[in-house]
Amino acid sequence: MQISDSSSRILAGLLEARTGQQLTLSRRWRIETALSGLMRERGIGTLDELITILVMGKEPSLSQMVVEGLLNNETYFFRDRSPFDLLQRYALPELAKRRAKSKRIRIWSAGCSTGQEVYSLAMMFVEDPETWRGWTIDILGTDVSTACVDRARLGTYSQFEVQRGLGINQMIKWFEETPDGWRAAEALRKPVRFQVHNLLEPPPHPGGFDVVLCRNVLLYLSADKKALSFERLSSAMAEDGWLMLGAGETVIGQTSRLGADINARGLYRLTSGGERVEKRHGDRRAAAGGA
């Protein structure tokens, strides 16, 4: 299946307009593979035929499916591992102290794909009942893709998916085998919820998130869309909350609203007036700037 330049430009334009994601020339080879299933399902023979239907605007649901097909949904449990160690070692113990009175923690995973990141976070809490007994843990997973959010809500994974990132003990302890796949146990489902949400829109309720994760989502956004996303993400954070990005992603040079946490490499905090701010026990002081 050969795709013409003009067709790939139309698809790239649609994807960018809906999600901010750019389909750079080097990634356009993905189009054919990404859309072949959908085209087969709909009995559409060629990409040009698909483009014609899209341009005529007769099937709005088809354009959403095309956008979702073009998104990169790669994810797995405890992806890259070290960010989760950092949360375990640093952010969660800090929150256990800082939120001791309210006993409430809110986490937002923006661009959660099919939910593995969210269930990994839930596992960190349920595996430490001593610390978190009596706490209200609210982990919200959002994604622009309805299909991903539906799958995340289902919380049922194939043998291959459940083994990616989980040890055998975790898999057996927190997932039950069903005819449809491995289903997340009730204990993992209780603290999590999912909703369709576009990162470029105002953040989801209730806001004031203690930790915001936005990992491997911003990579292909243009500079202005990235800036808008950082604006959205930072406005959703608690004053003393943290942002976590994917490996190789940074806020440095992209926004003045966020800066590196000098106590924990890989976590970002809100700044005041573009300067890095360290806030401890209610004592606010500006720390030296830079990465």
Ligand SMILES: C[S@@+](CC[C@H](N)C(=O)[O-])C[C@H]1O[C@@H](n2cnc3c(N)ncnc32)[C@H](O)[C@@H]1O
């Ligand atoms: C590569 S996956 C990363 C999943 C997970 N955060 C991880 O690191 O394993 C990127 C996800 O971001 C979602 N996404 C892309 N653009 C988005 C946008 N504008 N708003 C919300 N989600 C978006 C995609 O649908 C996809 O599921």
